[in-house]
Amino acid sequence: MPPxxxxxxxxxxxxxxxxxxxxxxxxxxxxxxxxxxxxPEASAAKGAPWRNEVAPYLVEIMNVCRCSRxxxxxxxxxxxxxxxxxxxxxxxxxxxxxxxxxxxxxxxxVVHPIDQAVEEWSKERFDDLVRSTPALADRVRDRRPPRGxxxxxxxxxxxxxxxxxxxxxxxxSPNTYARRAxxxxxxxxxxxxxxxxxxxxxxxxxxxxxxxxxxDGLLVYVSTPTLKDGRIDSLYNxxxxxxxxxxxxxxxxxxxxxxxSPEHFRIGxxxxxxxxxxxxxxxxxxxxxxQLTEADRRRMVLxxxxxxTAKPQKLGLVGFHLPAMISTLGGVTLSxxxxxxxxxxxxxQALQGFINTCLGEAWEDxxxxxxxxxxxxxxxxxxxxxxxxxxxxxxxxxDVQVDRFELQVIAWGLAGERWVVDWRAVPGDxxxxxxxxxxxxxxxxxxxxxxxxxxxIKAACIDSGYATEEVYDFVxxxxxxxxxxxxxxxxxxxxxIVSKAHEKSYGRRARPVRLYTVNVDDAKAEVLAAxxxxxxxxxxxxxxxxxxxxxxxQLCAEHRETRxxxxxxATHAVWVQDRQRNEALDTAVLALAAVRLLNPNIRDMAAxxxxxxxxxxxxxxxxxxxxPAEQPRPAADRxxxxxxxxxx
Numbered sequence: 001m002p003p004x005x006x007x008x009x010x011x012x013x014x015x016x017x018x019x020x021x022x023x024x025x026x027x028x029x030x031x032x033x034x035x036x037x038x039x040p041e042a043s044a045a046k047g048a049p050w051r052n053e054v055a056p057y058l059v060e061i062m063n064v065c066r067c068s069r070x071x072x073x074x075x076x077x078x079x080x081x082x083x084x085x086x087x088x089x090x091x092x093x094x095x096x097x098x099x100x101x102x103x104x105x106x107x108x109x110v111v112h113p114i115d116q117a118v119e120e121w122s123k124e125r126f127d128d129l130v131r132s133t134p135a136l137a138d139r140v141r142d143r144r145p146p147r148g149x150x151x152x153x154x155x156x157x158x159x160x161x162x163x164x165x166x167x168x169x170x171x172x173s174p175n176t177y178a179r180r181a182x183x184x185x186x187x188x189x190x191x192x193x194x195x196x197x198x199x200x201x202x203x204x205x206x207x208x209x210x211x212x213x214x215x216d217g218l219l220v221y222v223s224t225p226t227l228k229d230g231r232i233d234s235l236y237n238x239x240x241x242x243x244x245x246x247x248x249x250x251x252x253x254x255x256x257x258x259x260x261s262p263e264h265f266r267i268g269x270x271x272x273x274x275x276x277x278x279x280x281x282x283x284x285x286x287x288x289x290x291q292l293t294e295a296d297r298r299r300m301v302l303x304x305x306x307x308x309t310a311k312p313q314k315l316g317l318v319g320f321h322l323p324a325m326i327s328t329l330g331g332v333t334l335s336x337x338x339x340x341x342x343x344x345x346x347x348x349q350a351l352q353g354f355i356n357t358c359l360g361e362a363w364e365d366x367x368x369x370x371x372x373x374x375x376x377x378x379x380x381x382x383x384x385x386x387x388x389x390x391x392x393x394x395x396x397x398x399d400v401q402v403d404r405f406e407l408q409v410i411a412w413g414l415a416g417e418r419w420v421v422d423w424r425a426v427p428g429d430x431x432x433x434x435x436x437x438x439x440x441x442x443x444x445x446x447x448x449x450x451x452x453x454x455x456x457i458k459a460a461c462i463d464s465g466y467a468t469e470e471v472y473d474f475v476x477x478x479x480x481x482x483x484x485x486x487x488x489x490x491x492x493x494x495x496x497i498v499s500k501a502h503e504k505s506y507g508r509r510a511r512p513v514r515l516y517t518v519n520v521d522d523a524k525a526e527v528l529a530a531x532x533x534x535x536x537x538x539x540x541x542x543x544x545x546x547x548x549x550x551x552x553x554q555l556c557a558e559h560r561e562t563r564x565x566x567x568x569x570a571t572h573a574v575w576v577q578d579r580q581r582n583e584a585l586d587t588a589v590l591a592l593a594a595v596r597l598l599n600p601n602i603r604d605m606a607a608x609x610x611x612x613x614x615x616x617x618x619x620x621x622x623x624x625x626x627x628p629a630e631q632p633r634p635a636a637d638r639x640x641x642x643x644x645x646x647x648x
Contacts, residue, residue: 068217098129191224397587
């Protein structure tokens with residue numbers, strides 16, 4: 001071989017080797033996402049590649065969350081992201097994780113509020129991230145490693161990849177923090193973290209030491225806020241409080257968007273949501289008063305930038321506020337936000353949801369407690385019927401006391417509007433069969449509807465906190481009547497009112513009972529929010545003339561207070577009982593749980609009732625009748641009907 005050819009061939013081999021062993025290119029997280037990230041097929045993007053220009057406000061959030069920083073952010077040790085729901089914040093954090101798996105591998109710890117959230121995130125979000133992104137699919141090991149490879153495989157809570165591993169755990173589990181050192185720690189849904197971790201204290205205090213052994217360790221806190229002075233709200237207030245600044249196309253004013261402040265860009269509207277617009281501050285506030293369209297808003301967001309608005313109180317902490325008003329994802333528009341606002345402003349609980357999930361702001365409860373005497377004027381006549389016309393569905397809540405059952409029956413209309421129909425005590429020892437028989441008779445009672453028909457109770461929830469085994473036996477014997485055993489649990493705000501059932505074995509019984517967990521914090525909040533509404537409509541609670549002052553006193557027997565930890569951070573809210581008896585509130589919560597389990601189609605039930613016509617011989621008298629004379633249906637037909645009215 002001529003010397004020239006040999007030299008050329010050697011040069012080719014050298015270049016190939018240099019390319020193979022060259023260090024990876026220096027990429028920011030946003031650049032990595034642009035090159036490698038593919039969105040899942042199940043997402044709204046339907047498998048499209050990630051594009052930073054679609055949501056430019058996420059670029060800086062991602063780039064700051066890089067452990068090995070050579071872009072002037074070396075001093076950043078903690079990042080707090082206060083975000084609205086569906087703003088893209090969660091996808092941005094997934095890009096942070098994907099970047100560190102593929103481009104800058106390290107030990108990663110991801111913490112969620114509860115164990116169920118960990119499993120859902122792992123199976124849905126993380127697995128979708130890996131499956132849809134080829135750069136990650138080749139690196140994260142399968143759950144079952146190749147036979148004979150002597151490699152450890154990935155599990156739901158432990159993901160293995162070359163150069164690092166990812167642990168996922170719940171905030172209330174000591175195992176999440178024990179012996180866990182991580183270069184990158186992500187606290188997802190931080191505001192809903194457990195109050196304490198066993199006897200080890202505040203979970204937020206346990207996160208910091210996880211990164212202490214890394215000179216470039218990073219803690220990222222992400223959450224939709226809940227309470228004022230809550231975990232994420234307090235952390236953001238200690239940061240440099242970055243806001244996404246837009247430029248007015250008319251006067252070139254630079255400012256951020258608020259919902260209603262006249263000193264900043266704000267949302268304006270007229271009689272309906274279609275008139276929604278973005279308003280520049282008036283001239284007396286330094287603006288031009290321009291009224292900008294949705295198209296203007298989107299163009300302004302594309303050219304926006306983040307700007308710190310405060311001096312950080314904690315060294316190395318940066319914060320981002322991400323409200324829905326700057327979102328350009330999906331169908332988020334000014335009209336949609338205004339329509340949500342118009343629907344929520346008359347209901348206290350819905351208003352809190354709007355402020356938390358749309359504005360990305362913490363809720364401060366400034367309303368006074370509801371006094372029982374103010375509700376007396378809300379009593380009304382239902383006419384000759386027990387149940388008004390708009391309410392075709394009845395549910396019941398049963399509380400168990402030492403010497404009685406307490407029963408409340410509520411009729412349900414559209415959009416959560418409700419009418420109290422019956423409130424009574426069933427006296428006797430709840431352990432005795434004769435008392436249980438009297439309760440069964442009460443639950444089998446029928447009530448006269450305004451149409452003339454007699455309505456049954458479609459579902460009932462009974463608390464199993466007292467006389468537990470007897471309640472379980474009662475439920476097992478009569479579960480075909482949709483009588484459900486429940487257990488109230490506090491500290492689960494944000495979860496469904498009723499969680500999925502789990503089978504509870506007890507004694508020597510072969511058949512376990514299905515026990516449903518009731519989120520009493522949010523259920524009580526919904527019931528008491530119904531008392532604050534000024535006029536009938538969605539969520540409003542009506543009362544018959546038959547209820548007395550004692551009923552209202554029991555209904556208003558509790559109020560909610562915010563609890564703080566030693567650092568004066570609001571960690572959770574608790575319900576405080578102001579008087580001994582509160583059965584009216586408890587049974588209203590259980591009736592609400594029953595309608596959530598039943599999940600009725602109110603429109604279809606009302607239509608079916610109307611189609612039945614007026615009874616030829618309506619039953620005489622008022623009030624509840626005795627149990628129906630009809631024979632029970634066969635077991636195969638004992639099911640909840642979402643579309644029909646007839647049958648229980």
